[in-house]
Amino acid sequence: MNDKEFESVFSEELFNKIHKMIEEKKLSFGNIAMLLKHMGYWKTMKGMYIDGFIRSLLFERFEEMIAEEEKKKEEKNEKLLVDLCECYLLLSNGHILTNIVSIIVPCLLKATLNREENEETQKEVEMALQALSCIRAESFVEQKLYLNGMREIIQYHQEHHNLTRLAYYSVWEFLLHKLSFERSLKDIVANELHFAREARRELEELTRCVDWIEKDEDKRRKEKEEVIFLKKWIKVLNPYLLTCKIWNEELVGLMSCIVNVFGAAKENYREVREKCIESLKNSAFNKTVKVEDLLKSRAVDLALKIIVQFGTVEKLIAGSVVFFWHICVKLKGMNMKENDEAKRKEMKRMMFEKTEEEGYEDCIVVLSRCMANVTLQSQYYFI
Incomplete structure (x- = not known):
């Protein structure tokens, strides 16, 4: 079912009918x-x-029911409150009112504390975390409401592997949404919880599970869970790679993994390849990332290969050219101190040798043209 079909089915009229059924008690909640x-x-x-x-x-009714149920003390129905919060978040596109954030987040985090090893419990935890991941970046949530809980969930999973694939992805999606407004989270995500390492592990596992050579178009159209999650992981990685200021070897390894995903994906999965190039382009734009990081991760090799072999694929070739543009900015010295001049020249030499030894004359021309014309204004124009 595509977007238009979804919208036509899950319409305002449908939800108003459901609201009426609740009012008239025609269906159990x-x-x-x-x-x-x-x-x-x-x-x-x-x-x-x-x-x-x-x-x-129904949207307004759910807000009222959540607030009313929370006010109860001895008669509070915890299961009902969890159901209300999950439905509200999953369907509201992240439009969460500030006055009920303090109700919803602790309620759903509490629902994740059950660590019984059975499928039913896993699904309940998965639903609670999936709902939390729907809270958008612009929705303010006090750090004290979620940080300890999310940290515990991730660290417990890293040791015991108790979460489903969707549940674990949802925890990270929630935290990454908060990075834009919570500076203190950046070190926790990068160095304490090892996001890059965990994302790489998930991508590697998903890559092994996908049948990349599937030729049946009907089967490809009905995307398997692994392909859906692969796209979701790369999508959530893109803004992180663009803005991350704590760059380490784990992130270089993650970039290398993205290069491998591109190589594994065949022509049948062009969207996956496009998302991979977007990730590498964002990494090149990030001022924290060094040219040697891009060389070590083989991102440069991939971009060169694309320019030579995929010249007719517009999104891939455009992403690769912009990737080199950002490298040119770095080599031009705009992001480097004066005492790094020797290093700059060495990186420049390595870049040209890499293109020349592989016989990529077209790449050398593109790189030279970029270096001759690069300006800060053009840099931002190509983003």
């Missing part, structure tokens, strides 16, 4: 919650934006 969570699951898995819910009467 348990059945309604099950239906809404199933809808929300596929909405988030496909990354679709459906605004029928937030425009409906």
